[in-house]
Amino acid sequence: MKTLENKTAIVTGGSRGIGANICVSLAAAGAKVVVNYARHQQAAESVVAQIIAEGGQAVAAAADVAEAADVKKLFDVAEANFGTVDILVNNAGIVHYKPIELTTDEEFDRVMKVNVNGTFYGLREAAKRLADGGRVINLSSSAVRMMLPTYGPYCASKGAVEQMTRSFAKEMGSRGITVNAVSPGPTETEMFLGNNEAEKIERMRNLSALGRLGKVEDMGPVIVFLASADAGWITGQILPVNGGTA
Template identity: 50%
Template sequence: MTDAGRDGRRVAVVTGGSGGIGGAVARRLADAGTAVVVHYAGAVDRAAEVVESITAAGGTAYAAPGDVAEPAEMERLFDAAEERFGGVDVVVNTAGIMKLAPVAEMDLDTFDRMHRVNVRGTFVVSRLAARRLRPGGALINFSTSVTRLQQPTYGAYAATKGAVEAMTLILARELGGRDITVNAVAPGPTATPLFLEGKSPELIERIGSAAALGRLGTPEDIAGAVAFLAGPDGRWINGQVLFANGGAA
């Protein structure tokens, strides 16, 4: 693995870093000594809170806005990271949206919006990562355990994540020989505010009990999987989808 930027730290870009899982990933990477660019789309206050929590703990981070599906905006984000820190070593694509409905009832505009963020956005950022990550770097995309669990109402969302898995595994092979790993993390049900919203305690308990470990995942559980893939112990893991779901079936 390489050293990081001008101050010796590795440098990470975390898209969707203002979200529940994205924020946990940013904090976990910062705890390991990584300088973190906390990307956000509209949640500037939440991004600022993530940055503040990192800097209060002695880490290095700053927030940067942008639409993940717009190449020019993501180019500016990578440019800023390189200007501030000297380069980029880790890219984590947590940015995504989830809208649920049976396939027969899914509104196509809603599907197109999910596709734009989840598929095009991941593609735009992955393409930049392929061009700009330094040797020893890691790209970590986000899928979902629903691609295997096949739960009703998740068809459109799972379709976008199936596309993410395909591009991730192929990109790992396209980058062969450059000492850059490309993997995906596929969380199961995770106790983020977005997931918990509108669900009764009884429903939450029932969903959690479906995992072999008998509970919902936490954002920190998922962040641990990301940190493994981004760190020195994950260098021999490449072109894989890591299911982080507590044994959900």
């Protein structure tokens, strides 16, 4: 079913991994999609090509979400190509695995700049430019509740995303805009697999009640549901999508 027909979505960090699957899933549900990327232009264009080949509409848009002006440009691209913006998915983020004692100021600042500031800039722009009845979906992480060593700055950043989700839901409710966050568990993405040793990956797999890591394909349908009219009575919530990991 085309539950998102005639809707326009912006997906930050949409070129790879979970973000790419979100873009394809939204397009399959009928949405016109702005596929944001910061560095991976070819990957973003591949996502766009896949969507178009499957009968959808999409454009790629370069922007560093850590820069407020770039986030404004994302909305400009969406409006120029597709009209009003109905859905914002704040997916872009970076990871940092290092004990707090060994984390430099620059490393901490970069995590906060991308994960927290990037989400904040998206929310602020959405408050001004998202259509009434729209949807905002932020990406958090189940790591926030898992007490994992070396995850301190990352969990701090995602904890902030969850709190902004709750506050923004109250601020946007009068316009019929819902605001939620999805909290994935360990997922088989290039970023996760490439930044962790085999022993840690296996340990994370065994934490799941279902005995496996998440797949990027597990996330897209959940985002589509939260973006649809069927989820109109759900707002201010943090939805774990983690196979019972946390």
